[in-house]
Amino acid sequence: MDHGEETVDAHDGVQYTWRLVSRDPAAVLGCSANRRGAAAHGRGGLQVCLRSFELSFHKKHKEKALASYLPFVLDTAKAIRDRQRNLKMHMVEYDAWTAVDLRHPSTFETLAMDRTLKKSVMDDLERFVDRKEYYSKTGRAWKRGYLLYGPPGTGKSSLVAAMANYLKFDIYDLELTEIKSNSDLRRLLVGMSNRSILVVEDIDCSIDLHQRPGDQGPDRRAPRPGFTGDDSEDKVTLSGLLNFVDGLWSTSGDERIIVFTTNFRERLDPALLRPGRMDMHIHMSYCTPESFRILASNYHSVKDHAMFPEIEQLMEEVQITPAEVAEVLMRNDGVDAALLDLVKFIKAKKGAAGESNVTNHDGRC
Structure with missing residues (x-):
């Protein structure tokens, strides 16, 4: 659009007119010093101008414009930005998050998964992102926990990627072997962005869980060094992780999804499994x-x-x-x-x- 050009939009039976306005920064800033500053921004032969849109409508529709139309415009703009943004995969490197573009092609359409279970997961995700006011009204942190369990090769990682592509959420892949202490864990988790998925794969091998009867078989894998169930700041502990999942630190961000994966659900501490931590348990089965x-x-x-x-x-x-x-x-x-x-x-x-x-x-x- 060029300066002064108009476009007309209609919403809920009301006509709205948008007009593009272009202004000289120097004229807007209004003093010689600021004019010099504005000129500096345009050095090198680049022409700088301030562009904005003016919205006009009949004054009798003021309440409808404020209560309905402008929120609709903002929501639509947000949806467009979400579709166009590049998703990121974050991983821990040198005690900090580093990101690369997430280009995993997995979607719910291509996911080899039971159709009924797939729909149940999609419905649960949609219900989660649409209930901001509900979470606020009930005094709950705006987060959701999923436990993916099943044999290796059944699509747990592909499901996480499909969730990210479906919601347009970034993924934070937390490899607990890279974390030295609860304080480091807390710093990393607080540094996550909103609208993101935290993934801890093979959680049964990352934290020292209770050893219950039957856990001593030949298939049992020992916890990795440096991880324990006791409460200590110089180690990553189960309680430290749980404090972020549903303790006071769980309110440090909004619209977050937490995913734990395991090949052996029966080996997990019951503290990890209760509602409010892992809200939905998803069994990834053999090929049907x-x-x-x-x-x-x-x-x-x-x-x-x-x-x-x-x-x-x-x-x-x-x-x-x-x-x-x-x-x-x-x-x-x-x-x-x-x-x-x-x-x-x-x-x-x-x-x-x-x-x-x-x-x-x-x-x-």
């Missing part, structure tokens, strides 16, 4: 016929195929992760060859599982 069809569509743009029934039947008999299915589908450009390879892969895995069961039954393991 439904999630397989999503992957086939993603990688080969095929909605149905003569080999689908055989593959889906095999998936009912064998535990196979979405990551394994995706890896096989990527090996061939042709859909027939890719699906044939997938059948061979699942059958081989089924045979290996059968041999393992026979070995265990015979006591030779």
Whole structure:
């Protein structure tokens, strides 16, 4: 638009006129010293001007403009900025956050996940971002906690990326092995921006949790050095993390999502699991016929195929992760060859599982 050009908008039955106004900074500042300052901004041959919009409407619509139209304009502008901004992935480096552009392509549309569960997660996210006034009225911090649990390769990290892309939230990837103390942890968490997702992956391996009966099996992984459950400022502790999740420090920011991931939910301290900390528990399962069809569509743009029934039947008999299915589908450009390879892969895995069961039954393991 050029100076003096107008555009007309209509909202809720009322007509509004916007007019672009361009002004010389020197004229606006109004004194010789400020004129010199304004000229300095324009040195190098660049022409500087102040641009603004004037809004006009019939005076009888003043209340409607203030109460309805201007909030609508601000909300629309915010939505446009959110769509256009580059999402960031923040990580800890030298005791401070450093950021890179987040270009993870995962979306809820491409996520290999049960359709009902997917809709439940999306509805919960939408309800969260739309309830600012509700959280304020009820005296709660505007945050939401999600626990993602399930075997490796079931899409936990992809779900986090899909959440970020869906909400246009930055991700803060907190690797607790990089944090030396509760005070460092607190400083980092307070330094997060609003409208962001804090992710702590493999939480069961990052904090010294209670060892309950059954936790001493061969699959148990020891907590990483330097992490404990006691309350000490010279260590990262479970209580220090929980104080941020739902203590007084949880009010240091707005519109924040906290995500913990684990392969073994049963190994987590109950203190991590109660409502108000992890509000929604999401089980990321092995590949199902439904999630397989999503992957086939993603990688080969095929909605149905003569080999689908055989593959889906095999998936009912064998535990196979979405990551394994995706890896096989990527090996061939042709859909027939890719699906044939997938059948061979699942059958081989089924045979290996059968041999393992026979070995265990015979006591030779």
